[in-house]
Amino acid sequence: MSLGRTPVRILMLVLAVAVTGSFAYAFSNVRKGYEPRQPILFRHTRMAGTPVWQTDATGAKVNVGGFGIPCVYCHTMPYKGRHSTVPSTAVCMNCHTSVGLGREWVLKMKDYWDRGEPIPWVKVHDLPDFVYYDHSAHLNAKNEKGEPKIPNKDAQGKPINQCEACHGKVETMEIVSVQNTFNMQWCLDCHRKPDMKAPTDCIACHR
Ligand code: HEC
Ligand code: HEC
């Protein structure tokens, strides 16, 4: 698309919205809390959560918490591209050809795999197509001191997951839900923060 047409597209967008009277929608929070059921009960708590070791009745040590698999093992793209991507079943099968084979949901996953069908994961976050958003631009942005603008440590210097700024603590979720409004106001509120210095002109997000 040529740059010259972009302002026209924005004007069209504004007009379309003015006509349908849905401007309020841009500032509403219909998304926050959205928590769709998935075809397989994939629990981030179990796969990405922190391990919790307990001794069972036989005296053996068992992990009743999570396996702490790093987010980017499965969501391989957020530092490299626009989208984060949800993993293909092949990623799951790296482990699940041998692990957890007695489990109901693992068996269901293997059924999809054996049939050669992708698991029909339901999208949790899905912005309209007229919005431009890029994960890598956010996660790689640095301030003058060379520190990431999206924080990777808290006030005490303890490391935090950068994904948290927008998605919350996914590793503590049985079912992923939308943690923020993900509307225009929310994007702008963060962009206007002095330590973010991120663009607020229409063209940045509507190109
Ligand atoms: C073992 C693989 C795996 C790991 C590790 C993992 N995820 Fe996921 N993630 C998935 C799968 C599969 C889905 C799709 C099913 C679902 O939404 O629960 C998903 C969904 C998501 C979604 C919602 C995607 C959408 O449709 O909008 C977000 C956000 C997310 N993960 C963030 C994270 C974060 C943050 C971490 C690290 C703390 C993480 N994930 C670790 C596999 C993984
Ligand atoms: C600055 C806010 C922000 C941060 C930080 C962030 N995300 Fe996202 N994420 C979004 C937005 C906005 C969307 C919706 C994109 C869309 O629908 O086009 C999204 C969507 C996703 C999705 C669904 C697939 C996609 O790309 O549309 C996954 C999976 C995901 N994020 C994982 C992650 C992981 C893992 C991290 C940390 C490494 C992370 N995100 C950090 C804002 C963020």
Ligand code: HEC
């Ligand atoms: C790095 C190895 C690894 C990867 C990759 C992996 N898993 Fe797992 N998964 C495990 C282990 C270990 C267990 C625990 C098995 C058990 O409890 O017997 C497990 C358990 C499970 C369970 C049952 C436990 C529960 O109650 O939550 C499901 C469902 C599951 N995984 C789905 C997935 C899906 C879907 C993917 C791909 C998106 C995936 N796993 C990727 C290692 C992995």
Ligand code: HEC
């Ligand atoms: C937690 C804070 C935060 C939130 C929330 C956020 N952003 Fe950003 N955004 C940033 C930062 C930081 C930058 C990078 C500024 C720089 O250093 O250039 C940025 C840059 C951008 C850019 C310019 C870089 C590029 O990719 O071309 C776009 C476009 C953008 N954001 C869109 C969005 C949209 C759309 C949303 C809401 C869905 C959003 N952002 C939510 C912090 C945020």
Ligand code: HEC
């Ligand atoms: C930082 C990113 C960002 C910037 C800058 C931005 N927008 Fe948006 N805008 C969004 C997002 C995200 C949505 C989608 C809201 C939703 O679907 O909830 C949106 C939606 C809209 C809509 C549709 C509203 C509706 O009812 O769905 C219009 C019109 C709009 N923007 C106009 C503008 C104009 C005009 C400007 C400049 C003054 C602007 N935007 C600047 C992120 C941005």
